[in-house]
Amino acid sequence: MEFQDVVDRRRMIRDYDPRPVDPALVDRAIRNATHAPSAGFSQGWGFLVLDTPTDVRRWWSTTVDPASLDQPDRWLTGMMRAPVVIVPCSSKAAYLARYAEKDKAASARTSPPPTGEDRWAVPYWHLDTAMAALLILQTAVDAGLGGCFFGIPPDRLDAVRGEFAIDAAFDPIGAITLGHRARSTGSSGSAARGRKPPAQVTHRGSWSVD
């Protein structure tokens, strides 16, 4: 698929048909994720892959109330049909370690050089992992499949960590369902809300608008 088609066709898919996903596609999605840029080439990311019916069920029972699981709404019904869930995780520790290395310490262009978290205007570990997550979504589109990035309820994070034995140095930044789109997935949320036109979000030279 042409790159522009991948970009134009990508939208979050929240309803899947139950066909399994070729494991090679999951491998390609992760491989592509590792081609995301990362600050200092820190690569402070890790991807929990849940691609068996049992593991996917564990995901939903860990992140959703039993009552909602018994009577899933439309969102949950569609999402639970996805045969694959990938949980991108970011590691702040990897950035603290990488930026303490000699070349990075020397490259600070302020005096005194920033230390610890002052080094970053925004959390690069989340930024980089989010870029990797986009590559997973784009890989799905390129293969004719669909994906949806979605949030993990904050009060379920500890349960997720425990259930899937996530390394303490890593934080899940969200989760991605992957699968074949259900036929019913026609119009998108983004279409209903309307995508902002480039002119509205472009501030050339300065932010002020006329």
Ligand SMILES: Cc1cc2nc3c(=O)[nH]c(=O)nc-3n(C[C@H](O)[C@H](O)[C@H](O)COP(=O)(O)O)c2cc1C
């Ligand atoms: C950080 C982030 C969190 C999101 N969380 C959710 C979510 O919890 N549930 C959901 O259905 N979609 C979630 N989305 C998807 C957005 O709703 C979606 O990207 C947006 O409506 C634009 O639609 P599109 O991606 O289909 O173009 C999230 C997207 C991002 C980037």
